[in-house]
Amino acid sequence: MRVYQVPTHTRLWLVITIIACSLPQLIRGPAWQAGLVILVMVIRALADRQRIRLPGKMVRGVLMASVVGLTWFSFGRIYGPDAGVALLVSLFSLKYLEVVRQRDAYVVIVLGYFVCATALLFERGPGMFGYVLLCMLLLTACLVGINHSDTGVRPLAHLRRAGALTLQALPVMLVLFVLVPRVAPLWNMRIDSGQARTGMSDSMAPGEISELSQSSDPAFRIAFDGPMPVPGERYWRGLTLSHFDGRTWQQAIPRGMEKKDYLAERGSPAPGWYKALMSAERGSGYRYQVIMEPTQRSWLFAMKVPVIEQGDAALARDMRLVAQKPVSETFAYTVTSYPVLSGAMRLDSIERELMLSLPDQDVGRRARGLAQQWRLDSSSAEEVVDRALRYFREHPFYYTLSPPPLPVDPVDEFLFMTRRGFCEHYASSFTFMMRAAGIPARVVVGYQGGEPNALGSHLMVRQYDAHAWSEVWLEGRGWVRVDPTAAVAPDRVENGLRAALSDSADDEPLLSGLQSFANSGLLGRLRQWGDYVDFQWQTWVLGYNSQSQMSLLRQLLGSVSPLRIALALLAGITLLLGLYTLFLLSRDRGYRQSPMEREFWRLHQRVASLSGVPLDTGITPAQLAERIAERWPRAAEPARQWALQYQQALYNPAVLADNPRIRHLRRLRNRLYKLLD
Amino acid sequence: MRLPAPIQRYYQAWLARRLPRAPLVVLNQRRIFIFPTGYGFFYLAVGSLLFIGGINYENNLVLSLSFLLASLFLVAILHTYRNLSGLGLRNGGSESGYAGERGSLGVTLFSEHHDHHCIWLEWEGQPAQQISVPAGTESTLWMNLALPKRGKVLAPRMKVESVFPLGLLRTWSYVSLDHCCLAWPSPQVSQECPAEGGSETTQAAPTGKAGNDEFRGLRGYVAGDSLRRIDWKGYARGAGLNTKLFEEPAGGRLWLTWDALEGIGTEQRLSILCYWVLALDQHQNPYGLKLPGMTLVPDTGDTHRLRALDALAAYPEFG
Numbered sequence: 003m004r005v006y007q008v009p010t011h012t013r014l015w016l017v018i019t020i021i022a023c024s025l026p027q028l029i030r031g032p033a034w035q036a037g038l039v040i041l042v043m044v045i046r047a048l049a050d051r052q053r054i055r056l057p058g059k060m061v062r063g064v065l066m067a068s069v070v071g072l073t074w075f076s077f078g079r080i081y082g083p084d085a086g087v088a089l090l091v092s093l094f095s096l097k098y099l100e101v102v103r104q105r106d107a108y109v110v111i112v113l114g115y116f117v118c119a120t121a122l123l124f125e126r127g128p129g130m131f132g133y134v135l136l137c138m139l140l141l142t143a144c145l146v147g148i149n150h151s152d153t154g155v156r157p158l159a160h161l162r163r164a165g166a167l168t169l170q171a172l173p174v175m176l177v178l179f180v181l182v183p184r185v186a187p188l189w190n191m192r193i194d195s196g197q198a199r200t201g202m203s204d205s206m207a208p209g210e211i212s213e214l215s216q217s218s219d220p221a222f223r224i225a226f227d228g229p230m231p232v233p234g235e236r237y238w239r240g241l242t243l244s245h246f247d248g249r250t251w252q253q254a255i256p257r258g259m260e261k262k263d264y265l266a267e268r269g270s271p272a273p274g275w276y277k278a279l280m281s282a283e284r285g286s287g288y289r290y291q292v293i294m295e296p297t298q299r300s301w302l303f304a305m306k307v308p309v310i311e312q313g314d315a316a317l318a319r320d321m322r323l324v325a326q327k328p329v330s331e332t333f334a335y336t337v338t339s340y341p342v343l344s345g346a347m348r349l350d351s352i353e354r355e356l357m358l359s360l361p362d363q364d365v366g367r368r369a370r371g372l373a374q375q376w377r378l379d380s381s382s383a384e385e386v387v388d389r390a391l392r393y394f395r396e397h398p399f400y401y402t403l404s405p406p407p408l409p410v411d412p413v414d415e416f417l418f419m420t421r422r423g424f425c426e427h428y429a430s431s432f433t434f435m436m437r438a439a440g441i442p443a444r445v446v447v448g449y450q451g452g453e454p455n456a457l458g459s460h461l462m463v464r465q466y467d468a469h470a471w472s473e474v475w476l477e478g479r480g481w482v483r484v485d486p487t488a489a490v491a492p493d494r495v496e497n498g499l500r501a502a503l504s505d506s507a508d509d510e511p512l513l514s515g516l517q518s519f520a521n522s523g524l525l526g527r528l529r530q531w532g533d534y535v536d537f538q539w540q541t542w543v544l545g546y547n548s549q550s551q552m553s554l555l556r557q558l559l560g561s562v563s564p565l566r567i568a569l570a571l572l573a574g575i576t577l578l579l580g581l582y583t584l585f586l587l588s589r590d591r592g593y594r595q596s597p598m599e600r601e602f603w604r605l606h607q608r609v610a611s612l613s614g615v616p617l618d619t620g621i622t623p624a625q626l627a628e629r630i631a632e633r634w635p636r637a638a639e640p641a642r643q644w645a646l647q648y649q650q651a652l653y654n655p656a657v658l659a660d661n662p663r664i665r666h667l668r669r670l671r672n673r674l675y676k677l678l679d
Numbered sequence: 680m681r682l683p684a685p686i687q688r689y690y691q692a693w694l695a696r697r698l699p700r701a702p703l704v705v706l707n708q709r710r711i712f713i714f715p716t717g718y719g720f721f722y723l724a725v726g727s728l729l730f731i732g733g734i735n736y737e738n739n740l741v742l743s744l745s746f747l748l749a750s751l752f753l754v755a756i757l758h759t760y761r762n763l764s765g766l767g768l769r770n771g772g773s774e775s776g777y778a779g780e781r782g783s784l785g786v787t788l789f790s791e792h793h794d795h796h797c798i799w800l801e802w803e804g805q806p807a808q809q810i811s812v813p814a815g816t817e818s819t820l821w822m823n824l825a826l827p828k829r830g831k832v833l834a835p836r837m838k839v840e841s842v843f844p845l846g847l848l849r850t851w852s853y854v855s856l857d858h859c860c861l862a863w864p865s866p867q868v869s870q871e872c873p874a875e876g877g878s879e880t881t882q883a884a885p886t887g888k889a890g891n892d893e894f895r896g897l898r899g900y901v902a903g904d905s906l907r908r909i910d911w912k913g914y915a916r917g918a919g920l921n922t923k924l925f926e927e928p929a930g931g932r933l934w935l936t937w938d939a940l941e942g943i944g945t946e947q948r949l950s951i952l953c954y955w956v957l958a959l960d961q962h963q964n965p966y967g968l969k970l971p972g973m974t975l976v977p978d979t980g981d982t983h984r985l986r987a988l989d990a991l992a993a994y995p996e997f998g
Contacts, residue, residue, distance in 0.1 A: 108718055108846070112725050115748065119729050122740040131740050138747060142845070149846040151797050152811050163844055167754055174750035179743050187735045546739055579753060586761050 012147030903982030
């Protein structure tokens with residue numbers, strides 16, 4: 003029986019590997035875990051230097067029990083993703099106390115694979131994946147080390163060998179990643195990454211959007227299949243708010259309408275309005291993919307009117323997209339927006355009633371009066387809209403993110419006293435006045451704008467692009483977007499928030515905060531690059547699912563069938579491994595002739611084949627020349643010359659057998675060939 | 680694992696056909712077998728578990744981790760195979776021993792093109808030995824060999840195996856070197872010296888009479904001279920290694936002969952001759968050896984003794 007001991011030259015790699023693999027969890031998890039890893043390493047280091055004995059069963063048992071206890075203490079349970087991973091990482095380092103024989107080291111390495119996998123459950127950036135690849139390299143180096151029983155070997159040799167193996171494995175991994183079919187989950191195990199991000203809430207109370215405006219977190223990214231719309235058209239509708247209680251705008255469904263009539267879901271019978279919409283003339287549209295950051299909400303963002311192409315989402319009657327379940331992790335969907343389609347929608351009487359509803363008479367008395375006045379003076383709804391916008395333009399309204407408070411009557415106080423506010427103030431008061439003038443109107447919240455990536459791949463929409471605007475129902479045109487903010491601060495719509503704030507003294511501190519995200523300087527370029535990498539990562543790695551796989555494979559293979567996929571897999575892997583084999587084993591294929599030997603054997607074979615008599619293989623150059631002289635007396639002299647030169651090159655230390663010499667020999671040989679016939 | 684006898688026989692015959700005995704073997708794809716180790720299967724199971732995890736959590740990164748494990752396994756096949764491929768083995772030296780004891784055989788491993796790490800050599804029933812062969816070098820490993828009975832003992836089939844570099848796969852080959860170890864007959868004490876010639880043909884060899892030999896002079900040491908004849912005193916004085924020369928001993932030349940032991944079994948005859956070779960050698964009496972088909976002229980010294988013992992071991996096939 004062989005008794006293995008883990009070789010000394012591998013211990014350092016084991017220590018580094020255990021620390022490196024645990025590191026993501028040590029950073030994320032409770033502090034005692036880091037303490038545990040340090041404790042284990044210290045005990046092990048002392049034991050390896052013969053200062054103490056390796057802890058026995060008792061000590062290990064106590065450590066084990068306290069780890070379970072501490073996990074319970076920190077998480078309130080010992081199962082579930084968080085607690086389970088914490089327990090796994092602790093076991094991983096505890097196991098190192100037991101490593102004596104080779105199989106113990108194997109167990110540590112296998113646990114290391116699982117620890118790496120759990121790190122990828124919580125964090126999925128390219129950085130983390132690169133880090134996990136590094137951990138894999140270390141784990142492979144450990145594997146090489148424990149299988150290397152020479153005592154004299156240098157530890158760095160393990161890393162080099164592991165590096166070669168990993169580099170060769172990566173292309174194979176890529177082939178597998180692209181080609182192995184994505185199976186549907188056997189059972190559902192979703193992990194919420196937990197953190198609810200900043201984002202829209204489902205109502206609009208004063209001040210909420212201005213909070214979002216201070217965050218530069220990404221909200222979503224959009225990649226267009228064709229030209230991008232101009233900045234003034236980039237309105238990403240999120241939800242429509244149609245009920246106003248005097249302070250807060252909220253979502254509402256018309257009284258008496260049911261959810262199934264309101265929402266066109268896949269798999270349930272389509273409501274009438276949806277059928278009408280689908281059969282209407284569409285015109286041209288923008289096709290794009292949206293990759294959304296988790297929001298923990300179920301609404302999605304799109305330009306109007308979105309028709310879903312890929313992804314799980316339903317279309318609501320108010321022309322917005324709703325996900326099947328709250329978006330808890332990065333979520334991608336592809337839609338085509340047809341601006342013309344909005345004319346195909348109809349307004350029911352119950353819907354009209356909701357879109358005209360106003361809170362009781364105490365709120366906005368002056369505003370109502372003004373609106374009704376406009377209605378009386380105008381011949382059409384369009385004219386009322388124009389008058390309202392002109393009102394905002396002609397009076398001293400300011401766009402600011404730090405407006406004074408509106409304690410009693412937000413509508414009247416804003417319109418007639420403070421006149422300082424941002425999108426939600428304008429959208430809210432405008433919509434209020436439209437309703438007062440008898441025009442159905444609603445508030446839409448979402449995002450407006452977006453910053454094209456310098457590398458041109460996509461549009462990045464950040465939280466500070468959050469925006470609110472209005473939609474009014476105009477007979478014959480359907481729901482028409484009106485952005486009253488644009489009347490006050492056209493820059494906000496054309497050039498984004500930063501431009502709109504640039505000459506406002508009140509917003510100076512906020513502006514400098516946002517300025518650091520600007521696209522200027524090295525930092526800005528780096529950020530753009532980082533964003534580009536992040537986007538490609540989202541699209542090609544994280545978002546690579548069975549649908550995108552199918553479309554890619556259709557491009558690569560023509561059509562997709564299990565047989566074709568299997569053949570492509572086989573071909574790809576065989577090709578790569580064949581290349582490696584050529585690279586690794588070609589030199590083992592027997593003896594390689596030197597150029598001098600080749601010179602000799604070429605003439606040897608020519609003479610043998612021309613004379614028809616097999617030649618002795620042990621013949622010397624001089625003997626070969628003699629044979630030639632016997633058979634072809636004319637060639638006797640050149641043959642003798644050749645033999646002389648050849649022997650000189652081979653045996654005379656003063657004559658080098660270098661390239662000019664070999665070329666010279668070849669010329670002699672070719673001259674000889676002509677004489678042999 | 681033991682296969683049933685008929686299968687085992689068939690398997691052995693197949694191996695003998697496929698990997699015939701040769702004095703020099705270079706391992707190539709005809710000779711190398713490869714299969715996952717237990718840990719290799721375990722590793723694949725871990726990879727599959729990660730695959731299921733990646734599918735169920737719909738996590739492409741965990742999925743690609745499992746693909747990376749699978750790819751490492753595939754690449755490891757090549758590397759493990761290559762660790763054995765191109766390794767050359769040939770006959771090394773041979774250390775004979777008495778029947779019933781042990782001899783040993785040298786196996787020389789050499790490599791032309793690349794390093795071979797952690798190669799285990801194993802004869803059935805013997806503990807394995809490990810060796811690494813860097814490119815362009817050769818090194819010899821001595822393997823113990825039980826010598827159950829007198830004669831030529833062929834080298835058993837040797838298993839050459841390696842799990843380097845990752846321990847996921849075992850690659851191995853069976854090598855039958857055309858190599859043998861001589862087992863000398865075990866000496867059997869006998870009173871009668873089966874010798875002719877000299878003055879005291881039938882007597883026991885003169886014991887303790889080395890002093891009778893007449894000292895004739897010194898000559899330079901030649902490899903093979905008996906260590907007991909070296910002039911150690913002179914060596915200690917710094918005169919170099921010299922061998923003492925003696926006159927013909929009083930007893931004259933002795934011929935140990937096969938025919939003198941008429942009526943005894945072959946092995947016993949050889950054992951008795953062996954005993955006397957050793958006894959005469961110890962007393963530095965020159966002796967010759969006559970076996971049917973082979974004659975060794977009288978001489979003394981280690982080389983002579985070994986030649987005589989080898990002749991006894993090889994009987995009746997000399998050469």
